[in-house]
Amino acid sequence: MISTPVIFIFAAHAKYNIQSGILSNKNVIHCSSQFGDNSDECIEDISDKSNLALNKIYQDKLKQIESANYSSWWMGSKEQRYDMIQNFKLSQKNWREYKINYCKSASAASQNSHSYGEELTSCFINMNQRRIEEINMMGETQPSLPDP
Template identity: 35%
Template structure:
């Protein structure tokens, strides 16, 4: 009986380990880019441009939606809020997005240094930017707007 339990525990731990490894994505690997390569082989530039453009559109849409929510929020919606705090939040978010884009581009440059002078730099660069954009979408969704957190205590 103990042997069976140990085997089951080992199997569960192995499955958990495999699942954890599967979730760790490589920055230079993207499903969309892989599909472009699979479909178009080395003639994939237009497809890569399209998937990167779609990723940029999703990011910009989420950014603008959050920015508009911040702009539409009344300072009365948060504890002792005022117009100056709202203006600072708007200015900060806009500056943060610009700096984040600079960071993304710089990060991908460093993360992909081994691809320099490679025929696959464009594919890796596209994957990196798509993956970073996905992460930024998650970050933007974490920004709390008072009207979205009603009833919650900080």
């Protein structure tokens, strides 16, 4: 029992030395080590690329859903496809809000430190990658046929 609090305390303070976890991203670390205090532009570029990659995957999946051949689904209908589209859009909106709140919570301990921006951005990038994986897990929908 005594070792659990000690491990917890160690883990809470060790995050500044450990290059892993949701608050650490290898590309952000690379920018920081290469450019030091002048790494903002490099980190912003990585963040922008991450956002663009997520948006592309999202838009591609949305188009795939919008053109899905619902007649190949069990008792599929236009309404079912419409619901899928609306739910997918809502899930993305809610996920964006979740990402921001989650990353702010995860990085709160470093909020007043020099590393806060890097940790927050790392979290956003890592969460984007996880969201891409989630979207890809949705699988393929059937290609479109003309609506009857």
